[in-house]
Amino acid sequence: MELIAERGYRRTSLAAVAERAGLTQQGLLHHFPTKELLLVAVLEARDRWDLASSAASAAGSWRTGTLAQLVDYNATRPGIVQTYTVLSADSVTEDHPARAFFESRFRAVREAMAAVLRAEFGETLPGGLTPERAAPLLVAVMDGLQLQWLLDPQDVDMPAAFRDFVALLGRGGD
Amino acid sequence: MELIAERGYRRTSLAAVAERAGLTQQGLLHHFPTKELLLVAVLEARDRWDLASSAASAAGSWRTGTLAQLVDYNATRPGIVQTYTVLSADSVTEDHPARAFFESRFRAVREAMAAVLRAEFGETLPGGLTPERAAPLLVAVMDGLQLQWLLDPQDVDMPAAFRDFVALLGRGGD
Numbered sequence: 001m002e003l004i005a006e007r008g009y010r011r012t013s014l015a016a017v018a019e020r021a022g023l024t025q026q027g028l029l030h031h032f033p034t035k036e037l038l039l040v041a042v043l044e045a046r047d048r049w050d051l052a053s054s055a056a057s058a059a060g061s062w063r064t065g066t067l068a069q070l071v072d073y074n075a076t077r078p079g080i081v082q083t084y085t086v087l088s089a090d091s092v093t094e095d096h097p098a099r100a101f102f103e104s105r106f107r108a109v110r111e112a113m114a115a116v117l118r119a120e121f122g123e124t125l126p127g128g129l130t131p132e133r134a135a136p137l138l139v140a141v142m143d144g145l146q147l148q149w150l151l152d153p154q155d156v157d158m159p160a161a162f163r164d165f166v167a168l169l170g171r172g173g174d
Numbered sequence: 175m176e177l178i179a180e181r182g183y184r185r186t187s188l189a190a191v192a193e194r195a196g197l198t199q200q201g202l203l204h205h206f207p208t209k210e211l212l213l214v215a216v217l218e219a220r221d222r223w224d225l226a227s228s229a230a231s232a233a234g235s236w237r238t239g240t241l242a243q244l245v246d247y248n249a250t251r252p253g254i255v256q257t258y259t260v261l262s263a264d265s266v267t268e269d270h271p272a273r274a275f276f277e278s279r280f281r282a283v284r285e286a287m288a289a290v291l292r293a294e295f296g297e298t299l300p301g302g303l304t305p306e307r308a309a310p311l312l313v314a315v316m317d318g319l320q321l322q323w324l325l326d327p328q329d330v331d332m333p334a335a336f337r338d339f340v341a342l343l344g345r346g347g348d
Binding site: 008009010011082085086088089090091092093094096099102103106107110126127129133134136137139140141142143144145147148150151152155156161164165167168169171 | 182185267270301308313318319321325326335339341345
């Protein structure tokens with residue numbers, strides 16, 4: 001994660017990771033046969049740390065405010081956000097080694113987001129949406145804003161835009 | 175576009191494109207020095223055709239209904255959507271040849287979306303959002319849903335989810 005933060009996705013080589021970790025390249029390849037598989041492991045570790053480091057998660061009480069704080073945090077770490085954006089999009093190509101990871105991650109994230117929305121807003125959101133129907137929109141907004149922000153951080157205020165979307169969802173159900 | 179539709183992004187080689195177009199590889203490379211630049215040209219052509227083929231655009235009257243029809247159409251052409259998703263995300267990496275194209279495309283699309291929202295909903299959207307503040311959310315939803323749909327078309331109904339988002343925006347301003 002240090003190297004990705006310093007150099008970005010493209011310039012982080014397995015050789016550099018091995019050196020920073022004090023391993024031979026062969027030692028690193030034993031654990032992670034390809035760069036893609038190493039990066040998937042980095043993203044899995046980020047997911048775990050983000051969950052564990054949130055005080056709210058200890059109480060099982062994620063709310064949209066917790067999500068907004070996560071977006072704030074992401075705005076301070078473009079390297080890892082870049083890695084996530086590139087690798088998740090790349091995974092849609094044929095036979096990609098990270099495809100299974102992202103398929104199951106997106107399903108799990110949609111389910112988790114539906115639970116957050118239900119806990120905060122109940123069964124009915126604006127427009128008559130259920131939490132399950134709003135969840136893919138919430139995930140899409142997070143991902144789509146990351147892409148726009150990575151390309152143009154001056155023009156796109158990612159944390160403010162995310163809060164705008166949450167406000168749309170929180171206006172009371174029909 | 176035919177080859178991308180048949181084989182997907184990864185398996186579309188410059189050699190195959192040259193053969194299909196009846197060019198030598200050198201002839202093709204004269205016009206498009208890299209695969210990335212060829213693909214950018216394909217995406218530019220798609221943008222032009224989508225604009226020109228819409229009856230609404232002739233009258234200068236794009237509405238959110240026109241956008242929903244475009245999402246319907248995209249759901250029938252996963253190859254080109256895959257190409258857009260992979261290449262736009264890839265463009266955020268250092269010194270990527272398509273970065274300038276996507277930066278200016280996203281700015282133009284946000285402006286166009288703000289104009290669509292203003293024409294349809296006026297100056298104030300739900301939550302007190304201006305068209306300019308809602309536009310990046312609209313673009314993010316389109317892009318983010320494409321990624322989820324490409325990974326899991328059984329679980330994600332992209333056209334229905336997009337219409338859900340438009341309905342959220344159309345509930346009348348504060």
